[in-house]
Amino acid sequence: MSEKVIEKKEKISLKQYFKNAYKYRYLMQEIIRKNVKLQYRDSFLGMLWTFLQPLFTMIVLVFIFGNIFGKSNTGVVCYPVYLLTGRLLFEFYTQSTKRAMRSIRNSASVLKKVYVPKYIYPLSNVLSNFVTFAISLTVLIVVMGYFLIKNAMAGGTIYPDLHLSWYIIFSVVPILILCVFCLGVGLILSVLNVFFKDIEYIYDVVCTMLFYATPIMYRLETLKIGAGAVGTILKLNPLYSIIEMFRCCVLYCRMWDWNHFYYAIGASVVVLLIGIWAFYKNQDKFILHI
Amino acid sequence: MAGPAVEVKNVSILFNLNKEKVDNIKEYFVKLVTRKLMFTEFWALKDISFTVEKGERLGILGFNGAGKSTLLKTVAGVLKPTKGTVKVQGIIAPLLELGAGFDSNYSGKENIFLYGATMGYSRKYIESKYDEIVEFSELKDFIDVPIKNYSSGMRARLGFAIATAVEPEVLILDEVLSVGDAKFRNKSEAKVKSMIAKGVTVLFVSHNTDQVRRLCDKAIILDKGTIIANGEVNEVCDIYDKLVGNGKK
Numbered sequence: 001m002s003e004k005v006i007e008k009k010e011k012i013s014l015k016q017y018f019k020n021a022y023k024y025r026y027l028m029q030e031i032i033r034k035n036v037k038l039q040y041r042d043s044f045l046g047m048l049w050t051f052l053q054p055l056f057t058m059i060v061l062v063f064i065f066g067n068i069f070g071k072s073n074t075g076v077v078c079y080p081v082y083l084l085t086g087r088l089l090f091e092f093y094t095q096s097t098k099r100a101m102r103s104i105r106n107s108a109s110v111l112k113k114v115y116v117p118k119y120i121y122p123l124s125n126v127l128s129n130f131v132t133f134a135i136s137l138t139v140l141i142v143v144m145g146y147f148l149i150k151n152a153m154a155g156g157t158i159y160p161d162l163h164l165s166w167y168i169i170f171s172v173v174p175i176l177i178l179c180v181f182c183l184g185v186g187l188i189l190s191v192l193n194v195f196f197k198d199i200e201y202i203y204d205v206v207c208t209m210l211f212y213a214t215p216i217m218y219r220l221e222t223l224k225i226g227a228g229a230v231g232t233i234l235k236l237n238p239l240y241s242i243i244e245m246f247r248c249c250v251l252y253c254r255m256w257d258w259n260h261f262y263y264a265i266g267a268s269v270v271v272l273l274i275g276i277w278a279f280y281k282n283q284d285k286f287i288l289h290i
Numbered sequence: 291m292a293g294p295a296v297e298v299k300n301v302s303i304l305f306n307l308n309k310e311k312v313d314n315i316k317e318y319f320v321k322l323v324t325r326k327l328m329f330t331e332f333w334a335l336k337d338i339s340f341t342v343e344k345g346e347r348l349g350i351l352g353f354n355g356a357g358k359s360t361l362l363k364t365v366a367g368v369l370k371p372t373k374g375t376v377k378v379q380g381i382i383a384p385l386l387e388l389g390a391g392f393d394s395n396y397s398g399k400e401n402i403f404l405y406g407a408t409m410g411y412s413r414k415y416i417e418s419k420y421d422e423i424v425e426f427s428e429l430k431d432f433i434d435v436p437i438k439n440y441s442s443g444m445r446a447r448l449g450f451a452i453a454t455a456v457e458p459e460v461l462i463l464d465e466v467l468s469v470g471d472a473k474f475r476n477k478s479e480a481k482v483k484s485m486i487a488k489g490v491t492v493l494f495v496s497h498n499t500d501q502v503r504r505l506c507d508k509a510i511i512l513d514k515g516t517i518i519a520n521g522e523v524n525e526v527c528d529i530y531d532k533l534v535g536n537g538k539k
Contacts, residue, residue: 030407113390115367
């Protein structure tokens with residue numbers, strides 16, 4: 001049995017707060033289940049698309065940037081894998097933040113009628129995207145496996161630096177940091193989107209910009225401007241640090257640069273705190289705007 | 291557990307009515323700079339206080355725009371009062387608008403679990419109530435069809451079946467007993483009566499004083515955000531009928 005006290009300036013104790021969050025864990029499970037299930041409903045190949053979509057985009061991008069623009073494998077170990085690691089993480093970032101951004105507006109009909117902790121919506125949207133992201137990681141396994149076998153059959157001459165190492169276990173760390181970062185950005189965007197719908201369009205443009213500003217298809221070190229002021233600005237992008245960490249574990253077979261680690265964690269936690277603060281400060285006003 | 295099921299104390303709710311809806315940044319800044327960001331203050335509820343003991347049924351009467359729905363939303367926890375406090379003991383099933391938590395791409399079956407979770411119930415618990423819900427809603431043949439293909443009556447039936455099957459302690463009914471055909475209306479009224487017999491607390495909004503007299507034992511009349519009558523159901527309904535008869539509004 002629960003007692004709900006709704007009062008304006010009353011401080012809800014942390015214990016009560018967690019009790020409430022625990023009570024709504026079922027809703028969270030249901031929303032995650034729903035988002036994952038509905039994403040590919042009515043398509044013939046269904047869940048297979050989580051696998052096929054990144055694979056096909058990778059093939060297109062590798063064809064364009066690997067062949068037409070003549071990207072070499074120097075420094076990136078194996079270009080298709082390099083590109084895929086960056087793109088998978090980036091796709092998770094954009095999809096989850098976009099979904100989280102729209103989540104409050106999309107749940108207007110529920111929020112106007114029933115009391116539900118509002119943060120559940122951005123949070124569950126990030127998490128459901130995490131599920132599809134986790135499934136899409138199988139593409140990485142398959143593609144890496146393919147190139148490892150191909151390399152081994154050629155006696156290691158095609159990709160001399162490509163091999164598997166135990167460092168791959170550490171790849172969980174950048175993924176978790178990315179989740180925190182996505183949740184923070186998602187919370188901020190969902191608040192903004194309640195008050196200004198323009199954010200949806202602005203953010204689309206921002207994401208396109210980010211896609212080119214993040215070293216997904218290229219290496220920052222090989223950029224001509226990489227050493228100058230532009231390079232410094234590009235390095236401020238927490239996604240850069242997170243993707244680099246991930247590549248260290250999966251592709252470069254070494255420990256990450258600890259500067260990347262500190263920066264990624266620091267930036268993600270700060271963004272999350274800003275997100276939580278903005279959300280809690282504004283959540284009572286949502287109902288009047290959605 | 292001691293104390294009333296619902297306690298509303300000195301609740302006031304203030305809405306800022308924008309003259310025009312400002313929902314893009316450019317407009318916002320233009321208005322901010324030109325100081326045209328004007329609000330009209332509107333008190334939807336003014337100093338409302340009442341208590342509903344466990345097992346009591348409170349009818350809420352009032353004309354359109356009197357603040358009935360605002361009051362129910364405040365009790366349900368959707369709106370936060372600008373002033374005052376609302377205390378509710380037990381699980382509330384808000385039947386403010388049936389099927390509010392449904393996803394139209396989801397099938398009826400999947401929506402039962404989603405809706406149940408929206409009210410805070412586990413999948414396991416809903417599974418134990420599943421047959422009862424399907425039977426009551428009379429939607430056995432359509433349960434695997436996406437909700438988007440349901441008629442509004444079918445949606446309402448499913449929503450009602452779920453919200454009443456989970457045995458809530460406080461039931462909020464906002465004119466929901468007027469949905470569906472006459473057969474389902476009688477059935478749902480019977481269901482509410484059987485829940486009342488089990489001791490559920492009810493907040494019931496209606497324009498139909500006959501229905502209020504049948505279901506409730508206390509009533510209040512809201513007018514322009516204040517309570518103008520409060521007491522035993524027949525007395526209050528008489529006052530309301532008189533108000534309506536006088537052709538006010």
